[in-house]
Amino acid sequence: MADMTTGTGEPSRTLALLWRNRDAGAPIEQRRRGPGRRASVDEVVDAAIALADADDLAAVTIRSVAGRVGVSTMSVYTYVPGKAELLDLMVDAVYLSMPRPAWRARTWRKRLERVAETNRALFEAHPWLTEVAVLSRPPLGPGLMAKYEHELAAFDGTGLDDVATDAALAYLLGFVQGHARAARDAARARSDTAMSDADWWAANQPVLERALDPAAYPRAVRVGAAAGEAHGTPWSPEHAWRFGLARTLDGLAALVQR
Structure with a gap:
């Protein structure tokens, strides 16, 4: 991924994807599979994270993500608009996975x-x-x-x-x-x-x-x-x-x- 800076995608589309907002109007913002859809946004993001974890960000391309998910390269764009938005989704997903136990330490x-x-x-x-x-x-x-x-x-x-x-x-x-x-x-x-x-x-x-x-x-x-x-x-x-x-x-x- 040549662009390694977050927040460079189109803001409204990125935010809709991050929050999986179905009311934003674009089919790519759906969270679950629908008719004719073989995967989900979450599966695309998980595949990208797995590729980055294994071989660094350079390994994350639309083609490589498509291969890991098992869909065509062009169909990935029906889930995410591009690599800039995908990077935002990847970062947010790993943040969401962090443990957040209640703070019990006194100091x-x-x-x-x-x-x-x-x-x-x-x-x-x-x-x-x-x-x-x-x-x-x-x-x-x-x-x-x-x-x-x-x-x-x-x-x-x-x-x-x-x-x-x-x-x-x-x-x-x-x-x-x-x-x-x-x-x-x-x-x-x-x-x-x-x-x-x-x-x-x-x-x-x-x-x-x-x-x-x-x-x-x-x-x-x-x-x-x-x-x-x-x-x-x-x-x-x-x-x-x-x-x-x-x-x-x-x-x-x-x-x-x-």
Whole structure:
């Protein structure tokens, strides 16, 4: 899918599809099979998600979705107008599938930790989400609205006003998405080179030793070596997650206390 930005489809058609609104006038907005229809919007969306989960967004084409659903390529357009709307439906569907248990943790910090962990799990289950850019006018489907409502409730009792709560949630989710993207890039590097980080450093050590002169880069060499020795790798996703999440919540704590 060349376009990886949400909200680029025709808004009224996208919203009608997201909410499966039968009154919007177009046959593509029906949720269930009707006469002459061999599939449903949900089956088309599920097929696209499965393809993206297995082989990334590049694998999601109208032809590949049609093949997975078992319909002709052109008939897919009777369910979704195009790839832009399909991407919106895919994102909203995975949001709708997220667990939303009642908040039982007594402290806001524990609740926000859970928000972060749940979103991290979402990115791990659907890595292609790290490639999706969200516009300032995201498609407000049932999945997005349910996710937003649930995550806002984690801030109850913090004393933040509505504007600060919205910004704080965006700040937390921004950290999660940034970490997920970095973790995915690191995994891709290992996969593309068929080498672990340790093997890569061992293979390139002679060149690195000549290039990384301690006299020219005393701090970089010292700190880099200490970090690499501590984590067994130049960058540890787990350490970066724990450290970054703690610092993100520390920043929000200063806001809450104020």
